[in-house]
Amino acid sequence: MTEPTHFTISELAKEFEVTSRTIRFYEEKGLLSPTRNGQHRIYDKADRVRLELILRGKRAGLSLDESREIIDMYAPGSSNERQYRFLLDKVNNKQAQLERQIEDIQQLIVGLEEVRDRCETALKSNKGSSEKYPMPLAYRRIQH
Amino acid sequence: MTEPTHFTISELAKEFEVTSRTIRFYEEKGLLSPTRNGQHRIYDKADRVRLELILRGKRAGLSLDESREIIDMYAPGSSNERQYRFLLDKVNNKQAQLERQIEDIQQLIVGLEEVRDRCETALKSNKGSSEKYPMPLAYRRIQH
DNA sequence: GTTAACGTTGACGTTAACGTAAACTATAGC
DNA sequence: GCTATAGTTTACGTTAACGTCAACGTTAAC
Structure with missing residues (x-):
């Protein structure tokens, strides 16, 4: 059973959900x-x-235009020094x-980890009702 | 000169561009x-x-609803064990x-790094016109 | 007192990324 | 020959995330 080399639209649709x-639509958009x-x-x-790349870009939070940009970089056109x-x-x-x-995503995760820590300690104290629950600190060091 | 404690809408608009x-609009959306x-x-x-968190979420590629979700986790409501x-x-x-x-973003970066490597070797060979330029390999190991 | 700067509430417009439905074509199975 | 299945084009609908007026209210400066 050798790997398929061509696909119909519904085969791809099924495979990638x-x-x-x-x-x-992606074809319309070039x-x-x-x-x-x-x-x-x-x-x-x-x-x-x-x-596959388009969908990865989507999961990454990119717009179709951004994904296109990246994909176009993958597949280069002409090749003189200026172009390179x-x-x-x-x-x-x-x-x-x-x-x-x-980095932005990691900062969001740091915030979530703080929340989780507080949840867990609150649950371990085994009476999750009378705990102090201050605002997270994760978003304090911000520069950008 | 002590840190300001309150802000007008245009002050915030200016600060965060x-x-x-x-x-x-963010207020409309709750x-x-x-x-x-x-x-x-x-x-x-x-x-x-x-x-700040909303905008970080935006840079991270999240929708407003997703950002809201996260922010709401940061600011917890009631606090019994089930809720925790x-x-x-x-x-x-x-x-x-x-x-x-x-991970998806990192894979995209790996692809870009391949492209850059090829660009750089092509430029170092100092005649960027007759180089082979095969398709990137980065997107070969994909599972998800 | 009027002009300028800043803010407010509608309300309609716009772009991206598809969904949905209609009307049609081609092929395979019975 | 007829139906079912898969594909096609065309076109209008939808949601998110704002942009862009218009019309109006207030303080501050002159």
Whole structure:
């Protein structure tokens, strides 16, 4: 049983738990461009990878435009020195932005961990009714 | 010069580089509830912190509803054991979700790092025109 | 007292990311 | 030949997160 090399829209839809409409929408927006068999769409492995990346970007909280930007960096076009330098610049900026995003998420997690600690100590004291429950401190050191 | 303790809407707008409309919108959505001096809004430090959290959530790629969820966990309501257990559960779920989100972002970064490496070697070979430039590999190990 | 600066409440407009429904085509199974 | 299944296009609907007026109220300055 060898790996499939081409896919229909509903196969991809099922695999990635999105609707066909969604996949067609991504095509409208220029994020996918499957070939056609007559009027039906046929997706190859590269298309599948692109869809995967789009959805990863979505889970990451990116807009479709942002995901497109990144995917386009993955698949470079022309290749003279100026283009490389330009791409390099975009890559570095994007990476910096993503790293800032990670920091923001980590700060949110720190806040949640404080909440959890307080919950747990409150539960361990075995009378969760008369506890002091001050505001979290996690959001005190903020700069950005 | 002691730290200010209250703020007008435009002060906050300026500090956080959003419009007053945006801040009022957050209030409409129940994310803020400043007091009033007559008809004007007055924001105290707690309000400011909440705004900060909302914007951090935004940078993190969360929707307003998701940010609200998290903020509401920070500021707990009643406190019997059942409530604590329930909150604890929500906190843990949210944390897991945020950590998955971080992983997705990190994968995107890995892809960008590959691109950058190729850019840099291409530039170092000092003739950026005749290089092979295969598709990135970063998105090969994917499970989720 | 009027103009400027700041704030307020509607209310309608806009963009992104799809959902939903209608009307049609093509193929496979009976 | 007919129905079921999968796919297609076209088009209008929806929700989130604001933007953009318009019309109005107040204090502060001149």
